[in-house]
Amino acid sequence: MQKKSKNALKLAAGIVIAILTIWITFRSTNWTELGIAFSNAKWGFVLLVLPALALSYVFRVYRWVTLLSPMQKVSKTVATPPLLTGFMLNSILPGRLGEFARSALLSRKTGIPFVSSFATVVVARLFDGLALTGLALVVMLAMWNSLSHSVRGGLIAAGCGYTVILLVLIALRKWHEATARVIVFPLRKLNFSKAADKIEKLLLDFATGLDILKDPMEMIRVSLLTAGVWLSLCLSVVPVFYALEMQWVWYYPILILVLAGFGMLIPTPAGAGTVHYAIGVLFPVITGISDPKAKALAIVFHVTQFIPVIIAGLIVSKGNIKLDED
Secondary structure (H helix, E strand, C coil), rough: CHHHHHHHHHHHHHHHHHHHHHHHHHHCCCHHHHHHHHCCCCCCHCCCCHHHHHHHHHHHHHHHHHHHHHCCCCCCHHHHHHHHHHHHHHHHCCCCCCHHHHHHHHHHHHCCCCCHHHHHHHHHHHHHHHHHHHHHHHHHCCCCHHHCCCHHHHHHHHHHHHHHHHHHHHHHHHHHHHHHHHHHHHHHHHHHHHHHHHHHHHHHHHHHCCCCCCHHHHHHHHHHHHHHHHHHHHHHHHHHHHHHCCCCCHHHHHHHHHHHHHHCCCCCCCHHHHHHHHHHHHHHHHHCCCCHHHHEEEEEEEEHHHHHHHHHHHHHHHHHHHHHHC
16 A cells, blocks of 8 residues: 555656646747647658667567576567566656566566566666767767766766666676675664665575676677667657758757656656657757757657557557456
């Protein structure tokens, strides 16, 4: 009951943040010009988003299967429904709750312990974070002279943060018992022995899902698959520019993904509001693109990136429910 209340509170907070940021984003919008941007759009180009977006999820499935392989050989047909269901829930609910659902669904199907399954999700997300930071650095180099020192420092700090987390996970995998003891050492010093014991056990179970980190060749494979994910996502943004007849340079799709990624750090349902603000307000400030065009871009980008995932997730989750009922 308490868990349901916490989830309801997170959802309510996410909805409030979404409404507030949508209001901030569109409060001074010239609705006539925004309407013209939509009326002049070539909507056929939007359909070209779907193949590239679908390809990014193919890469995600292959990557997850690779991460799971040290524990158990999981087929792509088994891994795909939990992954799509998880992303669908992430697109509806705030707080990345879909990651837990994804791990739980896979555990139920395969018998892999939940904590170990969740560890692979954490690793996948970590590689996504590193890729997003790398893309941010690419944009930073392309726009070096126009970025403030604080923005440069923030991007570099984000990259360093993801790298530190990766090193901790590698240490947990290679020296799992010693690393777990070091992590819980402050709790033991504070005489929280029971909590330390529980967390240490969870860390050791979690380490089972990090087996991929001990094999350099497998890490390279995961890195290449992650590159495939983000290259596909970059390609999926390009048709939106053509649909809205917007001029663009090579790094604009990357910048859109970077801004959307930072917007998604604030937990609102499907990044509603925060993604719109990042693209509709920050993107024109950085690039000089007109305000109505940028806001039209924010709306079309958000719809094309999230609605297909929600539909795919609902389809596979409905299939899972029918299978369970049978």
